Amino acid sequence: MGLELYTYFRSSAAYRVRIALNLKRLSYRPQFVHLAKGMQRQPKYREINPQGLVPTLVDRGTPFTQSLAIIEYLNDTYPDPPLLPRRRDERAYVRALAQIIACDIHPLNNLRVLRYLAEVLGQDEPARNAWIRYWIEEGFGAFEEQLARHGGSSRFCFGDTPTLADICLVPQVFNARRFGCDLNGFPRIRAIDENCLALTAFRDAAPEQQADAE
Numbered sequence: 001m002g003l004e005l006y007t008y009f010r011s012s013a014a015y016r017v018r019i020a021l022n023l024k025r026l027s028y029r030p031q032f033v034h035l036a037k038g039m040q041r042q043p044k045y046r047e048i049n050p051q052g053l054v055p056t057l058v059d060r061g062t063p064f065t066q067s068l069a070i071i072e073y074l075n076d077t078y079p080d081p082p083l084l085p086r087r088r089d090e091r092a093y094v095r096a097l098a099q100i101i102a103c104d105i106h107p108l109n110n111l112r113v114l115r116y117l118a119e120v121l122g123q124d125e126p127a128r129n130a131w132i133r134y135w136i137e138e139g140f141g142a143f144e145e146q147l148a149r150h151g152g153s154s155r156f157c158f159g160d161t162p163t164l165a166d167i168c169l170v171p172q173v174f175n176a177r178r179f180g181c182d183l184n185g186f187p188r189i190r191a192i193d194e195n196c197l198a199l200t201a202f203r204d205a206a207p208e209q210q211a212d213a214e
Helices: 012-023 043-048 067-077 088-109 111-119 125-149 164-178 187-197
Strands: 003-007 028-032 056-059 062-065
Touching: 003 012, 012 067, 012 088, 012 164, 056 067, 062 067, 067 088, 067 164, 088 111, 088 125, 088 164, 111 125, 125 164, 125 187, 164 187
Parallel strands: 003 028
Antiparallel strands: 003 056, 056 062
């Protein structure tokens, strides 16, 4: 049956999985779920993903949800090239970097939260954008410090090949630029993002390259 990815061009979580699939050189069939139009809430999609979120990866008829879990599944199932280091302590470090993005920054700025800020708490667009910038810059400060403490000479977040941490970082940098974050204080993040975007796997996964881009 091949791989199917339920995706939305601007979803950071789906962007992560697209990068991972490209790094693994895995072909897949995209299934577009327009989040802004509420397609994720339709019963047909809820049968595939009860959370009503993207991404969902379907491999041989089995759906997998949550971007980090999907990427770990891909890494276990299709191990070449590896997206995590060999040593346990190094894997823990890379996972910690990834989770700064995926668990601490991104959930505060996703579509559901922004809609709640607007529709329930009555926050206007400038206030919502300030919220987004605050949490990205707060998280990036910790991320940059972690990179500095572990030696800031490698081309990527860990070593000289992309890992799970880079896969999470690049979509968040895209969002940071989209909402006008000041990235001047994060030189290592900017350098790593530039190194990643020099690779076809990252460039081809970018939102503007997707068939559903608007």
